[in-house]
Amino acid sequence: MDSKGIIDRLQKIIEPGYVLSSEMDLTLYGYDASLERGRPEVVVLPGSTEDVSRVVALACREKIPVVGRGSGTNLSGGTIPTEGGIVVHFSRMNRILDIDIPNRTVTVEPGVITLDLQSRMLNQGFLYAPDPASQKVSTIGGNLGENSGGPHCLKYGVTTNHVLGAEVVLYDGTVVWTGGKSQDHPGYDLTGLLVGSEGTLGLATKIILRIIRAPEAIKTILAIYGTVEDASNTVSAIIAEGIVPATLEMMDNLIMTAVEESVHAGYPLDAAAVLIIELDGMSDGMDRQAEKILEICKRNHVREIQLAKDNVERERLWAGRKGAFGAVARLRPSYMVCDGTVPRTKLPEVLSRVLEIGKKYGVLIGNVFHAGDGNLHPLILFDERDKDELERVRKAASEILNICADAGGTISGEHGIGLEKIKEMTLIFSEADLGAMRQVKRAFDPADILNPGKILPGQ
Amino acid sequence: MTTNTYRLESLQEIVGPEYIKGDAETLSTYSVDGMKPWAVVFPGDIEQVSEVVQLAGKEKLALIPWGSGSKIAMGNPPVRVDLAICTSRLNRVIDMDTANLTVTVQAGMRFKDIQSILGTLEGKSMPHKDPADRGEKDCFIPLSPPCIDSATLGGIIAANSSGPTRLLYGLPRDIVLGVRYVASNGEIIRMGGKTVKNVSGYDMCKLMIGSQGSLGILCEVTLRLLPLPERSGTFVSTFASLSQASSFVDLLFQTSLLPASVEILNSRAYEPLRPDAAAELKAGGYAAAVALEGVQEAVDRMSSEIREMALESGAKGHSYIQEDQHGVFWEGYSNLVPGLSGSYPDLVSFKLNYPISRYLEVIELADSLISDRSLDHALLAHAGSGITMIHILLDQGNTSDLDRIVSVAERLLDRCRAIGGNLVIDRAKPELKRRLPVWGLSREDLMVIKRIKNQMDPLGVFCPGQFVGGI
Numbered sequence: 001m002d003s004k005g006i007i008d009r010l011q012k013i014i015e016p017g018y019v020l021s022s023e024m025d026l027t028l029y030g031y032d033a034s035l036e037r038g039r040p041e042v043v044v045l046p047g048s049t050e051d052v053s054r055v056v057a058l059a060c061r062e063k064i065p066v067v068g069r070g071s072g073t074n075l076s077g078g079t080i081p082t083e084g085g086i087v088v089h090f091s092r093m094n095r096i097l098d099i100d101i102p103n104r105t106v107t108v109e110p111g112v113i114t115l116d117l118q119s120r121m122l123n124q125g126f127l128y129a130p131d132p133a134s135q136k137v138s139t140i141g142g143n144l145g146e147n148s149g150g151p152h153c154l155k156y157g158v159t160t161n162h163v164l165g166a167e168v169v170l171y172d173g174t175v176v177w178t179g180g181k182s183q184d185h186p187g188y189d190l191t192g193l194l195v196g197s198e199g200t201l202g203l204a205t206k207i208i209l210r211i212i213r214a215p216e217a218i219k220t221i222l223a224i225y226g227t228v229e230d231a232s233n234t235v236s237a238i239i240a241e242g243i244v245p246a247t248l249e250m251m252d253n254l255i256m257t258a259v260e261e262s263v264h265a266g267y268p269l270d271a272a273a274v275l276i277i278e279l280d281g282m283s284d285g286m287d288r289q290a291e292k293i294l295e296i297c298k299r300n301h302v303r304e305i306q307l308a309k310d311n312v313e314r315e316r317l318w319a320g321r322k323g324a325f326g327a328v329a330r331l332r333p334s335y336m337v338c339d340g341t342v343p344r345t346k347l348p349e350v351l352s353r354v355l356e357i358g359k360k361y362g363v364l365i366g367n368v369f370h371a372g373d374g375n376l377h378p379l380i381l382f383d384e385r386d387k388d389e390l391e392r393v394r395k396a397a398s399e400i401l402n403i404c405a406d407a408g409g410t411i412s413g414e415h416g417i418g419l420e421k422i423k424e425m426t427l428i429f430s431e432a433d434l435g436a437m438r439q440v441k442r443a444f445d446p447a448d449i450l451n452p453g454k455i456l457p458g459q
Numbered sequence: 460m461t462t463n464t465y466r467l468e469s470l471q472e473i474v475g476p477e478y479i480k481g482d483a484e485t486l487s488t489y490s491v492d493g494m495k496p497w498a499v500v501f502p503g504d505i506e507q508v509s510e511v512v513q514l515a516g517k518e519k520l521a522l523i524p525w526g527s528g529s530k531i532a533m534g535n536p537p538v539r540v541d542l543a544i545c546t547s548r549l550n551r552v553i554d555m556d557t558a559n560l561t562v563t564v565q566a567g568m569r570f571k572d573i574q575s576i577l578g579t580l581e582g583k584s585m586p587h588k589d590p591a592d593r594g595e596k597d598c599f600i601p602l603s604p605p606c607i608d609s610a611t612l613g614g615i616i617a618a619n620s621s622g623p624t625r626l627l628y629g630l631p632r633d634i635v636l637g638v639r640y641v642a643s644n645g646e647i648i649r650m651g652g653k654t655v656k657n658v659s660g661y662d663m664c665k666l667m668i669g670s671q672g673s674l675g676i677l678c679e680v681t682l683r684l685l686p687l688p689e690r691s692g693t694f695v696s697t698f699a700s701l702s703q704a705s706s707f708v709d710l711l712f713q714t715s716l717l718p719a720s721v722e723i724l725n726s727r728a729y730e731p732l733r734p735d736a737a738a739e740l741k742a743g744g745y746a747a748a749v750a751l752e753g754v755q756e757a758v759d760r761m762s763s764e765i766r767e768m769a770l771e772s773g774a775k776g777h778s779y780i781q782e783d784q785h786g787v788f789w790e791g792y793s794n795l796v797p798g799l800s801g802s803y804p805d806l807v808s809f810k811l812n813y814p815i816s817r818y819l820e821v822i823e824l825a826d827s828l829i830s831d832r833s834l835d836h837a838l839l840a841h842a843g844s845g846i847t848m849i850h851i852l853l854d855q856g857n858t859s860d861l862d863r864i865v866s867v868a869e870r871l872l873d874r875c876r877a878i879g880g881n882l883v884i885d886r887a888k889p890e891l892k893r894r895l896p897v898w899g900l901s902r903e904d905l906m907v908i909k910r911i912k913n914q915m916d917p918l919g920v921f922c923p924g925q926f927v928g929g930i
Contacts, residue, residue, distance in 0.1 A: 102816035103845075147658045158655070160662065161633050176903045181814045182845050182880040183630070184619065186898045187927045188674075188908050192632060192665025196658045216715040240558050242597075242686030282717055282761075285754035341654040343559040374559075375656040413656030421659075428659060432646040437661045439914035444907060455660060 003041050006062065010044055010086070013054045018045040018092070029069065029087045035336060035384060036077035036419050040067065040087040047092050049167060049175060049205040056203065057173025059086055060447055067451050068199040070111065070142030073134045075337055076418030078145065078198040082453050088203060090141050096120060097206065105164060105181050107208045110141025117209075127214040129156035132414070133322045144204055147196030149414035151247040151276070151321065154372035158414065160195040167206035168194060171445040181208060193440060198416050199451040201444040217283035218246075219290050220308040222317055223275040223297045224268050228252055228367070231273040232347040234300040235371040238277070238293060239344065245293070247278040248372030249321055255366040255379070256320075258327040265320025271303065275371065276321055324368040325379070332364065332381035336393050339421075340404030341413035344374040353403050354378045360399075361392040375413035376404070402427060417455045425457055463497060466518055470542075473510045474502050478548070489543040491523055491925075492536035492889040496543040499525075503548045505639060505647055505678040511544055512676065512920065513645030521923050524672040526567060526611030529797075530618040532808075532886040534671060535897050538924030546613055549678055552576065554653075557598050561636060561653045563681040566613025573612065574600060578687065598684040601628035603720070607793035613677040619669030622793060623720030623750060626843045628685070631668050637681035638664050642674075643916040653681055666911070673926045674915045688752035691719075691785050694762055696769040696777035697729075697739040697746045701826070704745035705819045707772035708842045711749070716761050719750040720841070722792070723822070727837040727852065731798055732791045739776040747842075750789065792839075796886075799837060799850055807851040807864055807887045811871060813880030815845040821875065825849055828870055832863040845880070858890075865894050876900055898927045 003021070010019045020029075020043040030039040041064075046052045059066045065085030072079050081087055094111035099121075106128065108117060114128075114135040121128050131150035132138060138148070144166070149158045156162075165179025168190075179191035194201055225231040228250075235248050251259070251274055256267040267274060277293055279286055294305055308314040328335055342350050351367065354376070358365035369377040380396055382389045401411045405427040412421055425434065437456055441448070470479050478501040480486075486495040502508045515522050520541040525531065527547075546567030554563040557577070564573050577598050603622030604615045614620070616638070621630050628634075637651030650663035667677060698704040704723055711721060724732075729746040740746055749765055751758045762779055769777050780788050791798075800806045813821050818840055825847065829836050840847040851867075853860055864887075872882040881899035884892060905928045912930040924930075 100814075103814040147662070149656055153656065157629070157633055160665070161629065170907070174906075176907065178904045178907075180879055182812045184621075184810070184812045184846060185881060185902065186669070186883055187902070187904065188670060188911055189632060189665040189668060190904050190907055192662055192668075196662050201661075213715055236558060239560060239686075242689075244560075244685065282715065282753070282757045284760045285756035288756070289754065341656045343556065343561070343653055345556075345558050370656065373656045374654055408653060410652050410654055410657045410659045412659045413654065414658055416658050417660065425660065428652070430649070432642075433648050433650065434660075435646070436642060436648045436650075436663060436915070440661050440663070440666070440911060443910035443914045446910075 006064065007042050009058060010042060010055065013058070014044050014051055015047055018047070029089065030081065032072040032074040032077065032079040034075050034077040034080070034418065034420055035334070036080045038080035038082045039084065040081040041084045043087040043089055045089045045092045049169065052088060052169045052203055052205050053173045053175050055086065055088060056169050056171065059449055060172045063447065063449065065449050065452050068141065068145065068203045070139030071137045073138045074142065074146065074418065075339070075415040076412070076420040078416050078418035078451070078454055080419060082419065090139065093205065099124070100181070101126065103181050104211050105208050106211050107206060108140050110139060110144070110204050110207060112140045114138050114140055114143055121211055122214055125214050126211045128162065128209055128211055130159045130162055133325065140207055140209070141204055144195050144207055145197065145199050146414065146416045149370065149375065151249050151370060154248055154370065155244060155246040160192060162210045163191055163195050163207060164210055165191055165208040166194060166204040168202040168204050170202050171447050171450055175205070179208065196416070198418060198454055200441060200454055201450065203450070215280035217286055218278060218280045218314065219286055220314045220317055221277040221290065221293065222306040223277060223302050224271045224304040225273045225275070226271065226301065226303050228273045228351055229348050230301045231275050232351060232371060234275060234297055234302070235347060236345050237296045237300060241292065241296060243289060243292060245277050245372065246280040247276060248370070249276040250274070250367065250369055250371040251321065251324065252367040254364065255324050255328065255368045258331050258366070259320045259324055261330050262327040263320050263323045265316050267320055276317060321368065328366060328379055328381055332383055334382055334384040336380040336397050337415070338376065338378045338380070338397050338400045339412045339415040340401050340409055341373065341375040342404050342407040342409030344372065346407040346409070347371060347374060350376065350403055350407055354400055357396050357399050361396040363389070363393055363396050373413070374409065398424065419454060422455065422457050466514070467498060469514055470498065470500055470511065473514070474500050474507050478503065489525060489528070489545070491531055491540055492892065494537055494540040496523065496540050499543040499545055501545050501548050505549070505641065508544065508641045508676055508678055509645045509647050512641050512643065515542060515920050516644055516918055519918065520920070522920055523922055524613070524617070524676040526614030527569065527609040529606035529610045530614055530620065533618060534922070534925035535929060536889045536892055537922060544676060546611060546678070553679060556653070557684065559653065560598065560684040561681055562600070562684055563637070563679060564612055565679055566677040567611050570604060570610050570612060570615060571607055577684065597687045599687050600682050601634060601685045602631065603789060603793065605793050606797055607790055608797065612680050616668055616677055616680055617670060617672050623722050623789070623841060625841065626721060627717060627719040627752070632665055634683050635664050635668055635680060636683055638667050638677055639679035640667060640675035640677045643918065643920045648675065651681065655683060671926050672922050673912060673930060674921065690755045690758040691750070691752040691782055692758060692762060693780040693785050693788055694749045694751065694765050694777065695733065695746060695780060696774040697744060698772065698774055699744050701745045701819070701822060703773045704747050707747055707769050707774065710768040710772065711765060712843060714764070716764060717753065717757070718761060719752040721843050722748045723840040723842050724748065725838040727835065728795060728839050731795060732788060736776070736778065750785070795837070795839070796850060799852065803852045804855050805853045805857065805888060807853055807891060808885040809849045809868060809871065810883045810885050811847045811849070811875050811880065813845050813875050813878050815843060817878050818842060818845065818847065821847055824874055825871055828867045832867060834860060834863060834867070861891055861894070864891065868895050872896070872899055901928055
């Protein structure tokens with residue numbers, strides 16, 4: 001790419017001060033929350049859909065890669081520019097455009113921070129349900145790109161179940177709307193394809209989200225266990241008895257220790273594992289459901305149970321869970337988080353194999369995850385400056401994904417394939433399967449300029 | 460014809476001579492908008508489906524995937540029909556994993572059959588169970604599609620079929636976890652899996668849902684299950700006017716109650732469901748049916764508060780349908796169209812979609828346009844979803860009404876489009892379909908839709924011409 005020439009032309013499209021190309025800028029926007037590193041040739045901060053459209057049209061004509069970026073909290077390298085090109089950073093496009101309670105929708109620009117949206121909706125008695133742990137920092141656009149999950153997905157589904165439509169800039173700068181405020185438009189579910197496409201099919205510039213009335217009542221339980229096995233058996237038992245709580249999260253001792261030092265959520269430092277079980281909905285019958293859950297916990301040797309008395313206690317319990325990834329920095333400076341998902345009945349077996357892998361490669365592994373939907377997050381803790389340790393960590397992570405695939409699960413529950421897991425795609429997809437996905441990519445982006453080199457292995 | 464003899468022989472080699480039919484009666488049954496295939500094949504497994512599709516590609520045949528044919532009336536009249544592939548022999552359960560709340564079935568399995576198996580893990584029957592017998596492990600697929608007596612899972616998913624309980628449990632896109640299908644080149648493709656959390660690669664399941672067979676033949680689907688609700692029942696109330704029924708519905712949606720469905724029905728839709736209670740509802744009157752599913756205490760509270768709201772809105776009559784009859788009522792609802800089409804074989808069905816809050820305006824317009832033209836119709840609305848279904852009760856052989864129906868459809872389509880919705884013809888004779896945009900008006904994303912079809916079915920093997928934009 002003729003950097004200088006392109007930068008000049010971008011400066012004619014984008015407002016002054018929002019085309020970045022200093023050494024520091026290019027370094028800063030070449031990383032995300034994964035272990036991957038890249039380097040763009042220029043970063044632009046568009047202010048409008050038209051800006052994005054003109055930038056992408058230019059990139060298409062000049063065959064320059066384009067990588068969309070929200071807050072860069074991506075965990076699999078999806079936000080890393082690996083082939084140079086233009087990073088399109090959505091931080092300026094951060095307005096909530098339309099709150100439409102009667103139609104149960106809210107329309108936002110992609111740079112809106114997820115927690116900000118949720119707080120705004122809760123103030124009006126409504127809920128935008130997906131709550132990825134990164135919500136304080138991550139953006140709706142990023143959540144759309146990754147099809148983000150979060151603890152409440154057990155009951156409410158993931159981001160894609162809450163995206164009704166989007167205004168999208170296609171590979172050549174064309175702008176189209178997919179979906180809308182009405183449901184059941186005939187045709188192909190392009191919105192459904194876009195969500196989780198990691199910026200490789202189009203860039204969303206406006207997003208219509210579904211909102212629901214906030215639940216009338218919430219009960220949050222912390223269940224404390226002497227063994228990881230008892231905790232994971234409880235998870236299966238709760239589902240087997242016909243209860244689908246709003247959340248079923250697990251943390252082990254290593255994680256709790258790190259969290260207590262940083263967040264002081266009140267987790268017991270001598271327990272092997274805790275479950276955070278939340279019920280929400282109509283208040284009627286909730287006490288009885290909570291009793292049933294307590295019975296199940298007791299049958300599985302729970303050591304102690306705490307019920308959050310009020311919202312303050314509830315927030316404290318959750319602060320610990322949501323701060324987990326950040327807290328582990330106290331133990332080691334780097335982490336590799338795996339994102340395998342397995343059928344929940346396989347959890348006890350898979351968790352014990354994960355521990356074995358830790359021992360085999362001599363690496364520290366902590367577990368914090370969405371036990372209710374079998375979405376593990378073994379956090380492998382290390383120091384990336386130790387190249388030998390980094391290599392052992394990559395091997396351990398790859399072996400963990402293998403176990404998940406063997407157990408009938410998948411290699412990414414919510415963090416995306418990005419760069420990091422491209423080589424594992426063949427664990428779960430045949431060449432024919434990958435071929436079908438390549439057809440979709442070609443249909444959307446025949447020029448292969450949108451976040452190239454991600455998700456799909458080369459042929 | 461020599462070419463067809465060769466093809467017939469090749470098909471016989473794939474599925475066996477007893478599983479390919481070419482008699483006049485069969486060809487008539489498996490026709491689409493009056494166009495007959497020259498043979499119907501009944502493959503026994505996904506590999507046979509794959510071989511048939513490969514043959515079709517080589518021989519440039521147009522294929523129609525066929526489950527039970529309950530939705531075959533949807534879509535533009537096909538450009539061409541050569542072979543119908545019926546999935547009736549693909550009717551087994553592949554994996555039943557209620558502990559993990561998933562089930563995988565072959566696409567030709569009837570929805571009713573899998574639903575009763577799930578509810579009979581300990582040998583009891585569904586949906587008319589005695590609650591005292593219900594075991595804790597019983598589950599259900601949280602869908603309530605129309606034509607429940609015949610619809611197959613493959614067809615339901617391909618048509619994005621849904622029903623009243625979408626309000627609480629969602630749509631096929633919220634329930635399908637994985638699929639196996641045969642692509643246009645005969646390759647067997649597997650997408651998704653058994654887990655809800657799955658972002659590996661593109662979400663191709665979403666692409667297959669609602670694709671009306673235009674991208675591949677669904678052979679297996681994996682679905683999310685839910686545990687059966689502890690209690691269920693239905694509150695039905697009748698009103699002298701639509702505006703009273705709508706006050707009731709609006710009151711209900713202002714609360715934090717969580718009904719499973721909120722349906723608005725006109726008298727012609729209500730009569731077949733409640734023949735004893737039909738006298739309550741004179742012409743012009745409207746009924747509201749609210750399904751309640753959940754824990755005992757929540758269902759009790761909902762039925763009592765909802766009764767208050769109905770009375771407050773001027774309900775003329777109301778009743779509570781208990782658990783054992785609740786399933787019967789909603790089965791009747793699901794079978795309404797097959798039932799009506801018995802008396803009115805030339806039934807014309809529209810499906811309107813629009814933003815939720817505009818339902819009253821849409822229904823009022825529909826009612827006035829239709830009655831102005833002296834037509835008769837059954838109307839059902841999913842009140843909280845922005846969907847209304849209208850079935851024009853056309854006497855058989857009556858062609859003089861076609862102009863009037865076209866005029867109604869055009870006006871309604873205009874209004875729905877103006878407010879961000881659409882109107883689709885779900886069922887009509889070919890001569891009527893040719894006079895209207897069957898899929899409503901195209902949207903700007905059609906260009907991407909066409910590119911996807913071109914990539915995935917470049918030869919136009921599947922249902923050519925039937926889908927949006929004539930793809």
